Amino acid sequence: MGFLKKYVFWTIIGLIGINRSGITQVILRHPYGIGTVPAAPDYSLVKNWAALPTQKDFADTLPAKTHHLKDGQAEAKADVFFIHPTIYTQQPTAGSFEWNADLNDTVLNNRVDESTILNQASAFNGSCRVYAPRYRQAHYYSFLTSNKEDRQQALDLAYADVKQAFEYYLAHYQEGRPIVIASHSQGTLHAKRLLKEFFDGKPLQQKLVFAYLVGDIAGPPAQPTEFEFIKPARSAEEVGGFASWHTYLRGYFPEKYQTYHFSTAVCTNPLTWRLDEEYASKSLNKGGIGLRFTFYPTLADAQVHQGLLWIHKPYVRGRFFIRTKVWHSADINLFWQSIRDNVALRIENYWKRVGEGKR
Numbered sequence: 001m002g003f004l005k006k007y008v009f010w011t012i013i014g015l016i017g018i019n020r021s022g023i024t025q026v027i028l029r030h031p032y033g034i035g036t037v038p039a040a041p042d043y044s045l046v047k048n049w050a051a052l053p054t055q056k057d058f059a060d061t062l063p064a065k066t067h068h069l070k071d072g073q074a075e076a077k078a079d080v081f082f083i084h085p086t087i088y089t090q091q092p093t094a095g096s097f098e099w100n101a102d103l104n105d106t107v108l109n110n111r112v113d114e115s116t117i118l119n120q121a122s123a124f125n126g127s128c129r130v131y132a133p134r135y136r137q138a139h140y141y142s143f144l145t146s147n148k149e150d151r152q153q154a155l156d157l158a159y160a161d162v163k164q165a166f167e168y169y170l171a172h173y174q175e176g177r178p179i180v181i182a183s184h185s186q187g188t189l190h191a192k193r194l195l196k197e198f199f200d201g202k203p204l205q206q207k208l209v210f211a212y213l214v215g216d217i218a219g220p221p222a223q224p225t226e227f228e229f230i231k232p233a234r235s236a237e238e239v240g241g242f243a244s245w246h247t248y249l250r251g252y253f254p255e256k257y258q259t260y261h262f263s264t265a266v267c268t269n270p271l272t273w274r275l276d277e278e279y280a281s282k283s284l285n286k287g288g289i290g291l292r293f294t295f296y297p298t299l300a301d302a303q304v305h306q307g308l309l310w311i312h313k314p315y316v317r318g319r320f321f322i323r324t325k326v327w328h329s330a331d332i333n334l335f336w337q338s339i340r341d342n343v344a345l346r347i348e349n350y351w352k353r354v355g356e357g358k359r
Contacts, residue, residue, distance in 0.1 A: 026091050028098045028141045032150040038102035038136050041161055043168035048103060050084065050117045051132035058118040059130040063295035066287075069340075073129045078209050078347045080128035080180040081169060083162055083187030083194075084116040085215065085329075089140040099154040100136040109134065119289050120184055120332040127344040128180055131173060133165030137186060143218055155189065162190045166198065178350055179204075180343060181211040184332060188244075189218040192226065195242075200227045209350045211242035212339065215331040217254070221246060221265035221307070232266040236273035236342055239350045243268035247327035247334065250303070250310040254326070262307040269309065270335040271302045273342060279303040282315050287337035288330075290316065300334045 041048040051059035053073045059082075062069050088101040088108060101108055112134065121132050138154035145151055181199075183191035191213055199205045211230065216222050222244045224232055233241035244266045248254065254262065271280035280302045288299030300311045311327060313319045314334065332339060 025144075026089065026139070026141055028092070028139060028145070028150075030098060031147070032099050032153045034098075036097070037100055037157060038097045038104070041103050041134065041136070041164070043133065043165050044172075048134050048165075049132065050109070050112055050134050051082065051121055051130045053079075053129035053131070058113045059121040059125055059132060061118055061122050061293065062125075063289060063293050066295050069126060071125045072127055073125055076127055076129045077351060078128050078178040078180055079169075079174060080121075080124040080130055080182050080343070081166060082121045082124065082130060082132040083135075083181075083183040083191050084112060084120070084132060084137075085183075085185030085187050086137055086140050086143070086218075087112045087115060088137050092139075099139055099142065099150065100157050101139070103134050103136060116184065118293055119336075121182075123332060123336045123339045124180065124182060124343055126340050127347050129177075131169055133162065133169075135161035135165065135190075143186075155186075158186070159190045159193055162194060163197070166194060174207075177207070178209045178347070179207050180209045180347070181213075182343075183213060185215040185328065186218045188213045188216045192216075192222060195227060195230060199230065201229045205229060205240070208240055210239060210343065210346045212343070213242050213244040215246055215328055216244045216265075217246050217256075217260070217328060220260045221262060221267075223261065223264060224266055226266070232275060233268070233273065234275055236345060237349055239346050239353060242266070243270070243273065245270060245304075245309040245331065247302075247309045247311060247331050249325040249327065250305075250312055252310075252325045253308070257308075265307040267304045267307050267309055269302050269304050270338050270342075275304065277304045285335065285338060286341060288314070289333045289336045290314075295337075302335070 051057045060071050092098045117132055121130055124130055136157055138158045142151045142154045181191050199208050213222055231241050233243055245268050269280055271284040282298040282301040285298050285300055287295050287297050290296050298315060300314045303310050313322045
């Protein structure tokens with residue numbers, strides 16, 4: 001492989017946030033009920049959090065050569081509860097648990113920290129204290145199997161941990177502060193459930209700054225009526241609502257486009273923060289994240305089209321060689337700085353509303 005092709009290959013691997021082996025088709029041979037599940041986490045233990053504002057972790061990181069940015073968690077006026085995507089993709093080792101991750105798996109924990117916590121959760125450290133629980137995430141195969149019962153049991157166990165972590169956060173960390181919910185992929189599936197159970201039409205909704213429900217393709221993506229009281233936002237300034245998008249190469253429609261009702265799904269353009277189909281050029285992109293947590297200005301353009309977020313090939317050297325059509329794993333990477341700026345704006349507007357008595 002020539003230098004340029006190697007450069008492009010590793011740039012894209014960095015963008016999509018997977019390891020060098022990529023995601024292979026792993027089939028879990030045993031039904032969910034075979035064997036026992038991993039031990040439940042105790043969220044009073046620091047080891048069961050991938051990110052805490054009181055600990056040094058990958059969510060504190062900033063890209064090199066971005067001296068204008070700072071980790072603002074010490075002064076942050078809001079918290080973010082970040083639910084990470086599926087990183088448990090590998091073949092389980094002999095005698096190990098299969099359908100749900102074991103939180104004592106240090107290799108998997110390191111993969112979580114060095115991928116999603118570094119590349120995604122870090123986008124919020126400028127204006128939020130970052131809380132990201134480890135949880136017994138469902139294996140990637142849960143989204144491929146035709147056995148709906150196995151899938152649901154694995155996801156229910158994962159959500160039980162997310163719920164327990166959030167309850168611990170409320171009881172021990174929140175202290176009445178406003179909350180941002182942020183998530184990706186499997187994490188967004190759990191985030192939607194969390195919002196319905198704890199926020200939608202509940203007293204805690206008054207504390208909701210915003211929800212970033214990104215990469216919402218682990219199940220049917222969020223519809224405009226997903227929640228009764230939490231509505232999709234139509235501008236960059238709104239508070240109390242949610243944004244959602246799922247990224248593909250311009251002209252591409254995913255296999256489940258019809259069955260998952262993508263055409264009516266909420267799709268936000270993260271460069272304009274609107275729901276319309278107006279094209280946003282790369283000049284509006286304030287920067288994204290690539291290989292080795294490298295910052296790339298004007299990395300991608302964006303346009304909503306029939307419920308999908310379409311981009312041209314990312315604007316990196318050697319883009320001619322890029323063949324990727326599904327940019328799901330880079331949903332946050334591509335728009336990292338735009339997300340960072342937007343959450344700061346929404347938090348500022350939240351506090352203005354509080355001062356005006358409009359919570």
